[in-house]
Amino acid sequence: MRSIQVLLQLKESQEIFKKIFIQFFYHRMSAPFYTVKDVPAQDFIRGYAEYLKKNNKIKIPEWASIVKTGLGKEISPIDQDWMYVRAAALARKIYVRGHWGVGNLTHMFGSVNDNGKHESGSGKVIRYLLQQLESIKVLKKDNKSLLKKGSRIVTKEGQQDLNRIATQVALAARK
Numbered sequence: 001m002r003s004i005q006v007l008l009q010l011k012e013s014q015e016i017f018k019k020i021f022i023q024f025f026y027h028r029m030s031a032p033f034y035t036v037k038d039v040p041a042q043d044f045i046r047g048y049a050e051y052l053k054k055n056n057k058i059k060i061p062e063w064a065s066i067v068k069t070g071l072g073k074e075i076s077p078i079d080q081d082w083m084y085v086r087a088a089a090l091a092r093k094i095y096v097r098g099h100w101g102v103g104n105l106t107h108m109f110g111s112v113n114d115n116g117k118h119e120s121g122s123g124k125v126i127r128y129l130l131q132q133l134e135s136i137k138v139l140k141k142d143n144k145s146l147l148k149k150g151s152r153i154v155t156k157e158g159q160q161d162l163n164r165i166a167t168q169v170a171l172a173a174r175k
Contacts, residue, residue, distance in 0.1 A: 034170040036095045036162050047169040048088035048162070049081060058087055058132045072111035072119030087129045091138055091154075095162055099142065099151040102127055138162070 036044055052058050064083050068076055079085070086109070093108065094100050100108075102123055109121035130152055133139040138158035142151050154162070 032167065032171065034163070034167045036092055036166045039166045039170050039173075041092060043169050043173060044092055044166055045085060045088045047172075048091065048165050049084040051165055052087055053081060053084045057136050058084060058129070061128065067125060068122060069125060070106075070110050070119055070121040072113050083125075083129065086125065087133060090126065090129055091133055091158070091162060094139060094152050095154050095159070098153050099145065099148045101148065101151045102130065105130075133158075 060083050066076055068074070069082070069086070089109075090105065093105070105126045106120040106123050107118075109126065110119050111121075112118050130139060134141070134152075137155055138161060139152045140155050142153045143149055145151065
């Protein structure tokens with residue numbers, strides 16, 4: 001009697017597995033899906049920066065044309081769209097690793113001087129762009145984490161948005 005019950009449960013679980021397997025591969029075959037981790041960083045950052053600029057998602061402040069990107073720099077960036085590129089790089093960095101604060105990001109976007117000293121990046125620029133990404137609901141502050149309270153993480157809507165852009169970039173690169 002026990003062996004018959006086990007066989008019936010096994011048959012039911014095989015049928016359930018078969019349904020899930022078919023649904024999974026049907027979905028995979030019908031629409032290719034890529035995440036941010038599947039796309040080269042430079043291609044994704046360029047694509048997401050174009051998306052942010054085209055849809056006016058981020059407001060560029062007046063001081064953007066005169067501000068330096070870090071202590072180790074002498075002049076402001078030449079590229080007019082550098083804030084969109086920096087915002088895209090911030091969004092990608094937080095998506096891939098998660099739980100980044102302003103201090104870590106200023107260190108990451110800093111530069112090295114001739115004497116080997118590492119200068120930090122501009123905190124105001126990073127703070128401003130994080131606030132802009134929070135306002136369009138790509139990022140949010142994580143107040144639940146005990147160790148990294150106040151760090152930024154990607155929201156569910158932001159993850160869907162970033163993955164959609166990554167899929168578009170990957171499909172454009174395949175053509």
